[in-house]
Amino acid sequence: MNLQSHIIRSIPIFKLTTSMEEIVRFFKDTTYSHVAVTENGKFLGVICENDLKELDVATNLEDFRHSLEAVFVHTETSWLDVLEAFSRNEANLLPVLNEDAVVQGYYELNTIVSVFIDTPFFSEPGGILVVAKGVKDYSFSEIAQIVETNNTKIIGAFITDNKNDLIQVTLKIGAENLNDVIQTFRRYNYSILFGNNDDQFLEDLKERSDYLDKYLNV
Numbered sequence: 001m002n003l004q005s006h007i008i009r010s011i012p013i014f015k016l017t018t019s020m021e022e023i024v025r026f027f028k029d030t031t032y033s034h035v036a037v038t039e040n041g042k043f044l045g046v047i048c049e050n051d052l053k054e055l056d057v058a059t060n061l062e063d064f065r066h067s068l069e070a071v072f073v074h075t076e077t078s079w080l081d082v083l084e085a086f087s088r089n090e091a092n093l094l095p096v097l098n099e100d101a102v103v104q105g106y107y108e109l110n111t112i113v114s115v116f117i118d119t120p121f122f123s124e125p126g127g128i129l130v131v132a133k134g135v136k137d138y139s140f141s142e143i144a145q146i147v148e149t150n151n152t153k154i155i156g157a158f159i160t161d162n163k164n165d166l167i168q169v170t171l172k173i174g175a176e177n178l179n180d181v182i183q184t185f186r187r188y189n190y191s192i193l194f195g196n197n198d199d200q201f202l203e204d205l206k207e208r209s210d211y212l213d214k215y216l217n218v
Contacts, residue, residue, distance in 0.1 A: 003079050006115060007096050007105035013038055014047075014061065021057040023047060036095035036103050037061055037068055043101045046071045072097050075104060080158075082112055120172075121156030127178040129171045130160070130194035131185050138167050138190075146188060147173050150180045168193065 011032070014023060016039040026035060027049045034046040045068025047061070055064070072095045073085050085094055092109040116122070131143070140157070147154050152174045161168035173181060182195050 003077075003082060003107070003112070003115065004075055004096075006107065006111050007075075008108055008111070009105040011035070011093070011106050013095070013103050015039070016044060016061050016065065018061050019057075020055050020059050020061065020064070023061065024052060024055055024057055027052055032093040033091045034069075034071055034089075034093050034095075036072070036106070038103060041102060043072060043095065043097050043103050045069050046095060071095070073107065074098070079112065079115060082107055083116065086112065119156070122172075124155050124172070125175060126155050126172050127175050128194065129173065129178075129182065129185070129192065130168060131171065131190040132161075132166055132168045132193055133190045135162065135165045135167050138169070140169075142188065143169060143171070146184045146190075147171070147181055150177045150184060152177050152181055 012026065013036045014026075016037060018037075023035070026032075033049050036046055037044045044065070047064065047068060048071075051064075051067060054067070069089075071085075071089045071091060073082050075096055075098050077085070077096075082094070086092070086107075086109050094107045096104045096107055098104055143157065144154055155172040155174065157169060157171045159167060160170045178195075182192055185192060
């Protein structure tokens, strides 16, 4: 996936000599969270919209140097790491640097999310499963084996949570034999946190519960 074609070069990159009044005007005229600051053509850091209350419009960025944050990605950063950087920094705009620390432009959150949505994980038809197991007991090879031994293919998979010694994995798999896959995961002691609506195991439990209710009410 070539993210570099999505670099935005029309958003300004400010120099350390820029007046604070210009910075304030930029944030008030846009909805962006961060903007890049350079010195002698090299990246120094970003100034954050949340810092606006501390800005004195009568000064220059030079007086705010100590507050600049090292928020950026590189041109070679993978799209998953770019998404992580957006999330970790609570940003909707990230400067993109080359190997010489020169700002090439910006990635915008909405653009990168749209690229992610266009991947087969979202665009290919299939079923979504969210499974969980102890961090010491799970393995991706086992997950792949469970899916593929039921004559189904994995379209995509990634870890969506990892806490309390429990790994949560979200899977996009082919729609065929989905219920068989779910039952096999249960036999391997995986918890099914989310599955298809036609999960036969849950349907059987519901039918038995309904039957028991009717029996007790006779």
